[in-house]
Amino acid sequence: MTTRHLSRPTVALAALTVAAVTSTLLGANASASGPAAATDVRIHDIQGDTRISPLVGRQVSDVSGVVTGVRPYGSRGFWFQDPRGDGDPATSEGVFVFTGSTPAVRPGDSVRVSGRVGEYYYGGTGSGNQSVTQISGADVTVVSSGLPLPAPEVLDEDAVPERYAPRGDAADGGIEELRLRPGRYALDRYESLEGMNVRVDDVRVVGATSPYHDLWVSIEPEQNPTARGGTRYGGYDEQNSGRLKVTSLTPVSERPFPTADTGDRLSAGEGPLDYDQYGGYLLAARELGRVTDGGLLREETRPQRRHELAVASYNVENLDPGDPQATFDRLAEGVVRNLATPDILALEEIQDDSGPTDDGTVTADATLRRLTDAIVAAGGPRYAWRGIAPQDKEDGGQPGGNIRNVFLFNPHRVSFVDRGEGDATTATGVFKRRGKAALTHSPGRIDPLDAAWEDSRKPLAGEFRFRGRPVIVVANHFASKGGDQSLHSRFQPPTRSSEVQRLRQAEVVNSFVKDVLAVQRKAKVVVLGDINDFEFSPTTEALTDGGVLSSAVYALAAEDRYTYVYQGNAQVLDQTLVSPGIRRYDYDIVHTNAEFADQSSDHDPQVIRFRP
Missing domain, CATH: 3.60.10.10 (Endonuclease/exonuclease/phosphatase)
Structure with missing residues (x-):
């Protein structure tokens, strides 16, 4: 990845409105109407309204946005988001840029990105997993720094439908080519937010912290609850749409990941919505709140009686x-x-x-x-x-x-x-x-x-x-x-x-x-x-x-x-x-x-x- 920083003053956070951010990012492209030319492409054009980008395999140039998260480990790269949406709830305004090495950008940077659009399948195409739309081979220009981030999409019980997934087409059961219906299906709603800045507040933990530094929360407080604060899987059509994995973009060497048990509460988390093979859609937290202990105790069964x-x-x-x-x-x-x-x-x-x-x-x-x-x-x-x-x-x-x-x-x-x-x-x-x-x-x-x-x-x-x-x-x-x-x-x-x-x-x-x-x-x-x-x-x-x-x-x-x-x-x-x-x-x-x-x-x- 090539990163260039333009020699212009850093924009003061308090003095810049979202409208001004939009103007700064889009510049001459602000009035462009769709991807007629490579230089006219915006992030929602890359994402499209299905799971596969309509521009997959193509080069794009000078795509503008604000950096919302940086991943310095694993699949290294960063997310950036267009703060001016197209009004279509099916098209995401955020996308991941794969760099392969630690990116030289920070949240709040205004950037222009050129590279090739692709779809990455964690676990390979044979795994059945969904893909992540990304830009690779990137040439990145930092226009300015210190911008306010796009307001997060709040994920709560009203944001995600109860119904989990559409039925795939008759040929192979695939849903990749189906137009997203984020108001009807949970998987479509999450996909329509792929790469965008999202937030959860005061959510219950339904999957304890793992050795891999992640945990699971539910944004649906009453969805198939267990007696001890979890979410029960009680049938093939009860996938529990409110489940969401939470990881951290900060390496554990710099900030330990919180330890949580089922029934605890996570006060907040904010960052890009990502996807991986180990659970699907996840919150890659740029900011992570506190965990409140729910007081869960290990059970003890009663002793058997003499004749039992x-x-x-x-x-x-x-x-x-x-x-x-x-x-x-x-x-x-x-x-x-x-x-x-x-x-x-x-x-x-x-x-x-x-x-x-x-x-x-x-x-x-x-x-x-x-x-x-x-x-x-x-x-x-x-x-x-x-x-x-x-x-x-x-x-x-x-x-x-x-x-x-x-x-x-x-x-x-x-x-x-x-x-x-x-x-x-x-x-x-x-x-x-x-x-x-x-x-x-x-x-x-x-x-x-x-x-x-x-x-x-x-x-x-x-x-x-x-x-x-x-x-x-x-x-x-x-x-x-x-x-x-x-x-x-x-x-x-x-x-x-x-x-x-x-x-x-x-x-x-x-x-x-x-x-x-x-x-x-x-x-x-x-x-x-x-x-x-x-x-x-x-x-x-x-x-x-x-x-x-x-x-x-x-x-x-x-x-x-x-x-x-x-x-x-x-x-x-x-x-x-x-x-x-x-x-x-x-x-x-x-x-x-x-x-x-x-x-x-x-x-x-x-x-x-x-x-x-």
């Missing part, structure tokens, strides 16, 4: 012996205090003894020993464990980690029925033993050679006895959502390609439960874990097909149905399902992680208590 069996599930996020002792201690504290030491604990994402090192190791005894030792140190029982080591590099997850499902159980409260010699490739079956359903291999895997489990964790089945009564528990970690198009995709409705594998996995588990109930109609079966899908999804429908299972999440009020927060949406990914033989139960999602910046895991654990 407590079965819990917890995704411990790639736990391995190389993790700091503090990680094990915090997870242990969560098991003892927040989960009240359940009798059976199904763990997901237990890694092998060498963690992500790809050295052929598949055993996980060291990982489990450190965790169970930490639980004892936290005041809990000495848990025993059962699991089956996977074949090397066959179960997906972090490369080299060989994650798997594992059972912990308190031998003072429950016993494990060891039967057969289950291994990574041997399927467990069901037979009748003294009139009850029993497993041929316990622990055992459910149909591990079925194509449904390719590069994915295999379900672990175990036969337990509580006060002499048998209970079959199946721990699951279904295929991830990787590869799905995002809610903010340029294809609407977005394609959920990963759902195909989870649907088949659900069918396999459902068939196994049907085999159990064919042997014993009133058998007590608990299927739980990280299902990686919603309670309203086809995956859950397949799991519950034929009435052999029901999802316990529906025992909770709608505002409490979530185990994970993704891009500001509180949603169900972890589930507990029970067979009809378990008629009465007490189910709890224990909110200890997903809503907090300081997490032991990115998932909330869940627990169910019942009398077998």
Whole structure:
């Protein structure tokens, strides 16, 4: 990027009106009517009234505007905005200039920009993400400095429609060529403001500060609220249009990014409206207000009663012996205090003894020993464990980690029925033993050679006895959502390609439960874990097909149905399902992680208590 500064006095901020700014910027082009020549182009001509610039691929010259934000890291560049709009709500008056290096401009600079118009797709065109209109190869002239910035567009509950996105055209579902209707759809409204100066005031945080220095707010205070201040994703047509990511244009080395939990309040934020692949439209804050603590506390579930069996599930996020002792201690504290030491604990994402090192190791005894030792140190029982080591590099997850499902159980409260010699490739079956359903291999895997489990964790089945009564528990970690198009995709409705594998996995588990109930109609079966899908999804429908299972999440009020927060949406990914033989139960999602910046895991654990 070439930047030139004209030798003229800096314009005093207090003495310049917006009208004067407009005159200064447009100069001889003030009376131009449209992009008849390259020198007549204004920013709204570049943006156009669709998602793709009508000038894409073309050179433009001397496009005028005021700098509203500078990004000195990542995709380096700056935004500038024409303070005199064209009156069309579908055409943005701001645009990003990609420089590749730290720009030599500042907010308030009056600039003229020449360069090539393009559309940049974060994640590549195959990702399904929308594009960002930008000018690259820029030649920038600073005309003057110290100008007032264009007044921000205030984003509040009246500014963005409830309806999230238009339906794509019949050919491929794409919405890029559709004329923007910012008064009808949220995605169109955000797109019509792409690159413009926007502002939020006194908004609630619905997604905690992440390790990447961003957080999520909602500009819709009453949109699908959770009981604890978040925004719940309760259906494919409930995308929650008020969600907005907030980042900062100031490097954290110069100003720490605020730490916020769900339910906190952000007093204000102002800067250009941007877009990226990790959440869609976002406020790139030039100015960021204070966070007010909402007082959110980590939940603690009640202890199980003497005659209740407590079965819990917890995704411990790639736990391995190389993790700091503090990680094990915090997870242990969560098991003892927040989960009240359940009798059976199904763990997901237990890694092998060498963690992500790809050295052929598949055993996980060291990982489990450190965790169970930490639980004892936290005041809990000495848990025993059962699991089956996977074949090397066959179960997906972090490369080299060989994650798997594992059972912990308190031998003072429950016993494990060891039967057969289950291994990574041997399927467990069901037979009748003294009139009850029993497993041929316990622990055992459910149909591990079925194509449904390719590069994915295999379900672990175990036969337990509580006060002499048998209970079959199946721990699951279904295929991830990787590869799905995002809610903010340029294809609407977005394609959920990963759902195909989870649907088949659900069918396999459902068939196994049907085999159990064919042997014993009133058998007590608990299927739980990280299902990686919603309670309203086809995956859950397949799991519950034929009435052999029901999802316990529906025992909770709608505002409490979530185990994970993704891009500001509180949603169900972890589930507990029970067979009809378990008629009465007490189910709890224990909110200890997903809503907090300081997490032991990115998932909330869940627990169910019942009398077998």
